[in-house]
Amino acid sequence: MENSNNHYCLSITPSSLELLSIIGFITLILIRVLYIIHRSSQPRSASSQQKPLSTLIVLGSGGHTAEMINLLNVLQKNSFTPRYYIAAATDNMSLQKAQVLENSWLNEGGVEEVGSAKFMQIYRSREVGQSYITSVGTTLIALAHALWLMIKIRPHVILCNGPGTCIPLCAIAFIFKILGIRWSYIFYVESIARVRRLSLSALLLYKLRMADQLFVQWPQLKSKYHRAHYVGRLM
Template structure:
């Protein structure tokens, strides 16, 4: 008799778990579809400083990213704080970020704003997160390293990563990035999915929480994502691109054959932006 009761309880627990999983999946799908069918709000006033987060990947991804930043003539007066995210062991990308900050941004200052002072030292940070999957790593252990990377990315987006240092309330930038810019390294998957999760949590908290705290959070929460497909992808999207196509706020491609692609009907399409690298 006791065994029957035990099996009954297990079946009820299994049914409840499945119901909760289905509900969570439907909630995530609904939130994703709604976000693609609504206009992205203008969170900041026109002249408000911007916190830019740039995801770097080893080798070609990093070279392309800094080529894009040079081409767009990144203005340190407008983008007052920059966070560069690199994977563990990627000393090349970290060095390139330092070189970009210490040479290019100071030597290529716009003459039109030459009378305006550059932000003080400490206007950028380089944050190291664990690799989602190392080369030749077993697929059995990959989920654990991916979860570790994802958790670290959540800390970065909340301004709580040890490499970022303490956030001062009087600072001109928010601990949450205004814009997340990436061109496809594996770390980008964790970063953009983490941003989506935080935005969903924020939206639910703002809807159901009471008091002034939720309004304060609403004014300081942005995390808008831009995915730029690599210039090397001419006719097909990269694996990172295929995964993130439904999740990025804007998905830019550099070749006409990739324009107009979407994850499924009703989702935002890829945008042809032309060549974005030097």
């Protein structure tokens, strides 16, 4: 008598295994990203701030550097050390101002350790007036340079306030978080000149949730970008 039960054999092909592996990998990455976003939104614990934090400070030309120096003057210098200043390769003035600042702290006894500051330059992704076609190659070079710098520095804190040179550095820092290489806290302070809308750099860090905390100096920005922190005028 013929058995009426139908037997089904589930066969898993190599292509199916590859698809399942890809789906599993993407799922793990998404879970990791969600964990990073959740953790970034939590307040810093006091215990995590007992030891000095290596700090990467991204400088921009003109007003960006002036505002950053004003901000650095109110920080506890010895809590954020060593300090690594980075400016665009074509911006020598910003690093000179940072060196003057560090020398003034040293003369005043505001820092405990000589040589606690390092000064570096990074390639620009795109110069003013450069065509978008040629900027593809320079962007790749800038990303590679940013990766090398981040591997070398491995900062605990990244402090920036607007220059486009901060984007590749912050993006690589975010990828390092996902991969578990280094957790760098990204703090972005929007310029006082931005009253009604964020700058492009701030908008990217805000929308992509790369910044741990984004500070604005006008209440109009806080009402428009709810995850931003309104701190009033800092300068």
